[in-house]
Amino acid sequence: MKLLEGKSVVVTGGSRGIGRAIAVESARHGADVAINYYRDNDASYGKKSAVDSVVEEIEALGRRAIALEGNVADPQTGAELVDAAVQAFGKIDVLASNAGICPFHAFLDIPLDVFQRTMEVNLHGAFYVTQAAARQMKAQGHGGAIVATSSISALVGGGMQAHYTPTKAGVHSLMQSCAVSLGPYGIRCNSVMPGTIATDLNADDLSAPEKLAYMKGRIPLGRLGDPVDIANVVVFLASDMAAYVNGAALLVDGGLFVNLQ
Numbered sequence: 001m002k003l004l005e006g007k008s009v010v011v012t013g014g015s016r017g018i019g020r021a022i023a024v025e026s027a028r029h030g031a032d033v034a035i036n037y038y039r040d041n042d043a044s045y046g047k048k049s050a051v052d053s054v055v056e057e058i059e060a061l062g063r064r065a066i067a068l069e070g071n072v073a074d075p076q077t078g079a080e081l082v083d084a085a086v087q088a089f090g091k092i093d094v095l096a097s098n099a100g101i102c103p104f105h106a107f108l109d110i111p112l113d114v115f116q117r118t119m120e121v122n123l124h125g126a127f128y129v130t131q132a133a134a135r136q137m138k139a140q141g142h143g144g145a146i147v148a149t150s151s152i153s154a155l156v157g158g159g160m161q162a163h164y165t166p167t168k169a170g171v172h173s174l175m176q177s178c179a180v181s182l183g184p185y186g187i188r189c190n191s192v193m194p195g196t197i198a199t200d201l202n203a204d205d206l207s208a209p210e211k212l213a214y215m216k217g218r219i220p221l222g223r224l225g226d227p228v229d230i231a232n233v234v235v236f237l238a239s240d241m242a243a244y245v246n247g248a249a250l251l252v253d254g255g256l257f258v259n260l261q
């Protein structure tokens, strides 16, 4: 069953990791996809750059794809991405606001620029692109769905993430307020809260075997998440199957959050 047949989906941070999986699974469910990326230089996908390979994969599924470079922290990037999607596909039905960074650092001596960049990319970036997509959806007059990638880190702390966890709590809060602001236009806003998902974001952190074993040991399902585990839930929240889900946050963490002891 295809959940996004004929929809136009915009994904920020769609070249790698969770965003890439959202882009591909959206296409598998029948959507055309506009992908934002920033500094794509990853040639590990069959010797193509990451973004070229995701575009190719979507086209192989019989759907259209465009890719637009841009830093989501720049207020113009979101608007340009939405405009490009409308030019290419005639409309936008779904935004997956997903781009994010997590440079691990201890709290007491975090460089100011690392703190500011994390805030600007993760929280300001989500705000700008959500506003741009919502303006377009309102003008179109037939509603829409916005799904932001928050995190389990919106709910719990991390000693090396004091600059990061507030951005994920902020993204969660942004979706709650937007659910209220945009509900009257039929635009639903929700967030997905991934646990620990195996991507480039945490590859360094989990490269130490002891840390990897510790994290897996804390997850009742006994494995790290796969980007597709998150993408499946984003597709559901974006689809008409979730027509009455608005302002929700869905933990997708293999049970990590509830595992006190």
Ligand SMILES: NC(=O)C1=CN([C@@H]2O[C@H](COP(=O)(O)OP(=O)(O)OC[C@H]3O[C@@H](n4cnc5c(N)ncnc54)[C@H](OP(=O)(O)O)[C@@H]3O)[C@@H](O)[C@H]2O)C=CC1
Residues within 6 Å of the ligand: 012, 013, 014, 015, 016, 017, 018, 019, 020, 036, 037, 038, 039, 040, 041, 070, 071, 072, 073, 098, 099, 100, 101, 102, 121, 149, 150, 151, 152, 153, 193, 194, 195, 196, 197, 198, 199, 200, 201, 202
């Ligand atoms: N991995 C995990 O365990 C978890 C991740 N998350 C969240 O999921 C989201 C995706 O993370 P994940 O897939 O793991 O990370 P990856 O590092 O694998 O991918 C990040 C993606 O974001 C893009 N990106 C980075 N900075 C910018 C920017 N300034 N402007 C536009 N695009 C940018 C990258 O593009 P490019 O490479 O071209 O620069 C890339 O496509 C993030 O918001 C993260 O906080 C939440 C919970 C857990």
Ligand SMILES: C[C@H](O)[C@@H]1OC(=O)[C@H](O)[C@@H]1O
Residues within 6 Å of the ligand: 102, 150, 151, 152, 153, 158, 168, 194, 195, 196, 197, 201, 202, 205
């Ligand atoms: C980067 C982390 O490993 C990852 O990102 C988050 O949001 C969670 O804290 C995950 O563990």
